[in-house]
Amino acid sequence: MPPNDSSLLGAESLAVVSHPVRHDSAALHVRGAAAYIDDIREPQGALHVAPGLSPATRGRIKTLNLDPVRAAPGVVAVLTPADVPGHNNTSHFDDDPLIADGAVVFRGQVTFAVVARTRDEARRAARLAQVEIEEETPILTIEDALAANATVLPDYDFKIGDPHAALAAAQHRLEGKLRIGGQEHFYLEGQAAFAIPGESGEMLVHSSTQDPTELQNVVAGVLGMPNAFVTVETRRMGGAFGGKETQAAQTGALAALAAYVTKQPCKLRLDRDDDFAITGKRHDFRADWTVGFDDEGRIAAYDVALNARCGCSVDMSPGVVDRAMFHAANAYHLPATNIMSRRLFTNTVSNTAFRGFGGPQGMLAIERVMDAVAHATGRDPLDVRKANLYTAGANVTPYGQTVEDPDVLASLIDKLEASSDYRARRAQIAAWNETSPIIKRGLALTPVQFGISFTLQHLNQAGALVHVYQDGSVHLNHGGTEMGQGLFTKVAQVVAEEFGIPLDWVRITATNTAKVPNASPTAASAGSDLNGMAAQAAAREIKGRMIAFATERYDATPDQIRFRDGLVVIGNQTVPFPELAKLCRQNRVQLSHAGFYKTPDIHWDRAARTGRPFLYYAYGAACAEVAIDVLTGENKVTRVDILHDAGRSLNPALDIGQIEGGFVQGMGWLTTEELVFDAKGRLATHAPSTYKIPVASDVPADFRVALLDEPNRAATIYRSKAVGEPPLMLAIAVYSALLDALHSIDPGKQVQLDAPATPERILKAAEALKVV
Amino acid sequence: MFDPRPIKLTVNGKTIEATVEPRVHLADFLRKQLALTGTHLGCEHGVCGACTVLVNGATARACLMLAVQADGCAVETIESVASADGTLHPIQAALSRHHGLQCGYCTPGVVMTLLELQRESAGSALPEDKIRTALSGNLCRCTGYQGMVDAALEILG
Numbered sequence: 001m002p003p004n005d006s007s008l009l010g011a012e013s014l015a016v017v018s019h020p021v022r023h024d025s026a027a028l029h030v031r032g033a034a035a036y037i038d039d040i041r042e043p044q045g046a047l048h049v050a051p052g053l054s055p056a057t058r059g060r061i062k063t064l065n066l067d068p069v070r071a072a073p074g075v076v077a078v079l080t081p082a083d084v085p086g087h088n089n090t091s092h093f094d095d096d097p098l099i100a101d102g103a104v105v106f107r108g109q110v111t112f113a114v115v116a117r118t119r120d121e122a123r124r125a126a127r128l129a130q131v132e133i134e135e136e137t138p139i140l141t142i143e144d145a146l147a148a149n150a151t152v153l154p155d156y157d158f159k160i161g162d163p164h165a166a167l168a169a170a171q172h173r174l175e176g177k178l179r180i181g182g183q184e185h186f187y188l189e190g191q192a193a194f195a196i197p198g199e200s201g202e203m204l205v206h207s208s209t210q211d212p213t214e215l216q217n218v219v220a221g222v223l224g225m226p227n228a229f230v231t232v233e234t235r236r237m238g239g240a241f242g243g244k245e246t247q248a249a250q251t252g253a254l255a256a257l258a259a260y261v262t263k264q265p266c267k268l269r270l271d272r273d274d275d276f277a278i279t280g281k282r283h284d285f286r287a288d289w290t291v292g293f294d295d296e297g298r299i300a301a302y303d304v305a306l307n308a309r310c311g312c313s314v315d316m317s318p319g320v321v322d323r324a325m326f327h328a329a330n331a332y333h334l335p336a337t338n339i340m341s342r343r344l345f346t347n348t349v350s351n352t353a354f355r356g357f358g359g360p361q362g363m364l365a366i367e368r369v370m371d372a373v374a375h376a377t378g379r380d381p382l383d384v385r386k387a388n389l390y391t392a393g394a395n396v397t398p399y400g401q402t403v404e405d406p407d408v409l410a411s412l413i414d415k416l417e418a419s420s421d422y423r424a425r426r427a428q429i430a431a432w433n434e435t436s437p438i439i440k441r442g443l444a445l446t447p448v449q450f451g452i453s454f455t456l457q458h459l460n461q462a463g464a465l466v467h468v469y470q471d472g473s474v475h476l477n478h479g480g481t482e483m484g485q486g487l488f489t490k491v492a493q494v495v496a497e498e499f500g501i502p503l504d505w506v507r508i509t510a511t512n513t514a515k516v517p518n519a520s521p522t523a524a525s526a527g528s529d530l531n532g533m534a535a536q537a538a539a540r541e542i543k544g545r546m547i548a549f550a551t552e553r554y555d556a557t558p559d560q561i562r563f564r565d566g567l568v569v570i571g572n573q574t575v576p577f578p579e580l581a582k583l584c585r586q587n588r589v590q591l592s593h594a595g596f597y598k599t600p601d602i603h604w605d606r607a608a609r610t611g612r613p614f615l616y617y618a619y620g621a622a623c624a625e626v627a628i629d630v631l632t633g634e635n636k637v638t639r640v641d642i643l644h645d646a647g648r649s650l651n652p653a654l655d656i657g658q659i660e661g662g663f664v665q666g667m668g669w670l671t672t673e674e675l676v677f678d679a680k681g682r683l684a685t686h687a688p689s690t691y692k693i694p695v696a697s698d699v700p701a702d703f704r705v706a707l708l709d710e711p712n713r714a715a716t717i718y719r720s721k722a723v724g725e726p727p728l729m730l731a732i733a734v735y736s737a738l739l740d741a742l743h744s745i746d747p748g749k750q751v752q753l754d755a756p757a758t759p760e761r762i763l764k765a766a767e768a769l770k771v772v
Numbered sequence: 773m774f775d776p777r778p779i780k781l782t783v784n785g786k787t788i789e790a791t792v793e794p795r796v797h798l799a800d801f802l803r804k805q806l807a808l809t810g811t812h813l814g815c816e817h818g819v820c821g822a823c824t825v826l827v828n829g830a831t832a833r834a835c836l837m838l839a840v841q842a843d844g845c846a847v848e849t850i851e852s853v854a855s856a857d858g859t860l861h862p863i864q865a866a867l868s869r870h871h872g873l874q875c876g877y878c879t880p881g882v883v884m885t886l887l888e889l890q891r892e893s894a895g896s897a898l899p900e901d902k903i904r905t906a907l908s909g910n911l912c913r914c915t916g917y918q919g920m921v922d923a924a925l926e927i928l929g
Contacts, residue, residue, distance in 0.1 A: 023871065023876075031850065031851070032809070032811065188822055484874030484914045657874055660915060660916035687817060687819070688817075689819050695907070696917040697905050699916060
């Protein structure tokens with residue numbers, strides 16, 4: 001039975017789902033009463049861990065004298081690879097040692113850890129190690145890695161048509177290189193874990209992680225214990241954005257190892273500078289592109305090499321770089337396309353998941369190409385984009401998936417073009433730029449087409465555990481984690497809707513590997529899609545048993561029974577939901593169920609380079625206006641209009657929050673957030689003092705965000721769409737608007753502007769255009 | 773110079789006498805010795821604003837101030853903002869109503885910044901740019917600030 005078809009028709013009025021209810025922890029957050037890892041009351045004897053970091057970028061550890069560390073005040077233990085009873089690694093690829101053993105591959109790599117009575121004592125002691133490293137010349141940049149042919153994984157490509165022939169035959173050709181910077185997650189709550197040892201080697205780890213199951217697996221591996229001895233619990237994270245998927249493992253495992261060695265509860269909360277040094281970031285890329293097109297700006301061929309800096313290990317680079325490739329065409333039908341990727345090794349921290357997971361980098365490259373084509377043909381960039389969109393007749397992606405609903409994006413763009421008053425503003429801005437030599441304005445409208453599903457197929461599953469108690473209150477647990485996005489609220493809305501009870505009868509509980517096992521990370525925007533479905537399945541099963549009982553008890557047929565407003569309506573009778581729950585218990589009806597869901601209809605054959613990796617696409621578009629000062633490079637985003645497709649939203653308020661927050665995070669990635677590694681491989685931008693994320697005054701005061709509000713055509717939970725990652729890429733409109741403003745300096749030339757478009761880069765680009 | 777020292781201050785109206793090591797910062801003192809964990813530590817070098825408290829009525833970064841420096845001061849933390857019966861302060865209620873929070877980690881600092889702004893404004897309406905500038909010392913990585921600004925405008929605008 002296809003789920004929720006009645007809701008698609010609007011025949012069913014929803015009591016809880018689709019309502020803009022507040023985040024479940026809002027009342028706690030405004031009072032500072034929501035507990036994060038560091039707020040858990042420490043039992044007596046709790047100890048604190050601090051890592052010792054490599055002062056060198058690449059080399060063999062000649063000596064590591066930890067005696068001064070051991071002798072420091074308050075130190076209880078010093079952890080080295082010799083203390084690891086199991087496997088000294090945190091990665092599936094066996095290339096991320098928990099504690100470096102013999103050699104270091106990036107500056108800041110953990111070479112030991114200190115356990116002390118206080119965090120302060122542990123951190124002071126960690127500085128006392130005497131380390132001698134025989135340094136080797138590090139591979140730092142993409143160019144270094146290309147020259148050395150240093151990779152973490154083999155190259156991979158897919159193509160459609162005959163791009164080389166099509167390029168040769170094209171009316172016009174352009175080529176370029178675009179550097180795309182990485183990004184630090186800067187979750188406000190740094191990495192943190194608190195491990196509590198139990199009997200017989202059991203270990204409970206409270207962790208700020210997006211992937212409790214993976215941490216459970218890593219801790220069990222490090223301790224040499226079966227998974228069943230390890231429990232990981234996560235109530236909430238103070239932000240994550242992909243940075244607490246694999247990257248929470250080292251902190252969690254070090255805390256657990258410390259607890260194993262000392263037999264005391266042990267906490268590790270990373271110092272912010274250490275967090276910047278130790279944990280991975282968004283991959284930086286160099287996209288080398290060639291495009292062939294006609295006078296109208298229609299693209300005939302696109303050839304792109306995506307050179308990704310993966311850092312010192314594999315981590316999640318396979319998925320990240322594949323996703324960059326999947327999104328290298330964004331929303332465009334490129335008849336002949338070659339998408340090639342290189343996964344480069346460098347002696348820098350291993351790059352990792354970050355909201356969008358490679359998608360943003362692939363998408364930025366093709367959007368930059370659209371602007372280049374527009375500038376070359378003299379056409380409006382929006383017209384060039386529209387001329388190249390997927391259409392009903394031209395809708396096969398370079399990876400073989402058919403885009404079944406290209407009309408959704410086309411009409412979304414038309415609506416935004418009208419509501420943002422694009423054409424009139426385009427004319428106004430052109431007139432302004434004619435007479436304004438110093439302040440130049442720019443405008444851009446760019447689309448997003450983001451594929452939803454994990455491309456690693458087995459992750460597309462979820463479990464949920466629902467109990468109805470005899471007083472009618474409901475305990476809800478699922479494998480998803482809460483990082484602020486409102487997942488817990490949305491899934492609770494689904495369960496309340498199923499039982500027809502008020503939302504506050506549903507008690508949301510911390511994610512826990514002992515309640516729902518073998519969960520997937522909360523990632524790929526799939527949290528609500530997967531866990532919502534699993535929770536709905538659990539609730540429906542219990543509800544079915546309650547209905548079966550009620551039919552007998554009240555001599556009714558199932559179709560006469562309705563759950564609503566906290567009541568169960570059975571024909572002409574009404575029984576309060578709590579009363580029916582109590583009766584069920586008394587009559588030995590099981591009121592607990594573990595629901596399960598796996599995404600249907602997806603498959604991807606990586607070797608054959610074809611398949612249907614995505615269940616559906618989430619769409620959106622943004623129109624951004626900027627102003628730049630060509631004498632200083634200073635710039636400001638003055639207005640943003642967004643229309644985004646969250647399907648039939650599970651919660652419009654939370655979804656708009658995701659869109660606004662994602663956009664601003666993307667804007668930071670493309671403008672002010674610059675990661676600088678110096679010539680020795682040291683991260684010079686190591687804290688918010690030197691790494692600038694957007695603040696309230698950077699966000700345009702004129703910021704108009706709307707939802708498309710059309711049901712998902714795919715059978716998702718209440719026909720909603722995933723909304724976590726796609727909005728980040730809406731910020732490409734800001735980068736494109738900056739290009740537009742620069743282009744007005746000399747419309748006869750191509751603009752050279754790498755990302756992030758810092759004031760320095762904008763100034764350089766402007767200067768280059770001014771040279772006659 | 774590392775010997776613990778006695779300090780006397782008021783925290784949320786209550787007189788506190790305590791002995792602290794001179795290098796303990798105010799945030800650690802509040803969080804560990806007084807179990808007031810609503811003051812969050814984000815960056816521990818005075819940039820992110822998560823640990824914002826009021827000292828003698830003015831915002832201060834509790835990670836940059838030593839506990840001994842608060843000797844004799846009146847400190848207010850997020851725990852004092854709602855009424856004793858749990859009724860939210862209008863700023864708190866507005867932040868919740870306007871969805872001006874997601875992960876919540878920065879929220880207590882935001883509340884304290886807006887509280888200072890409200891007292892300073894003494895009832896006169898504040899323009900949006902002033903509110904945005906005031907909030908620029910509180911980093912939020914989740915929301916894009918829009919709900920926060922909307923909440924502040926409702927109360928202070």
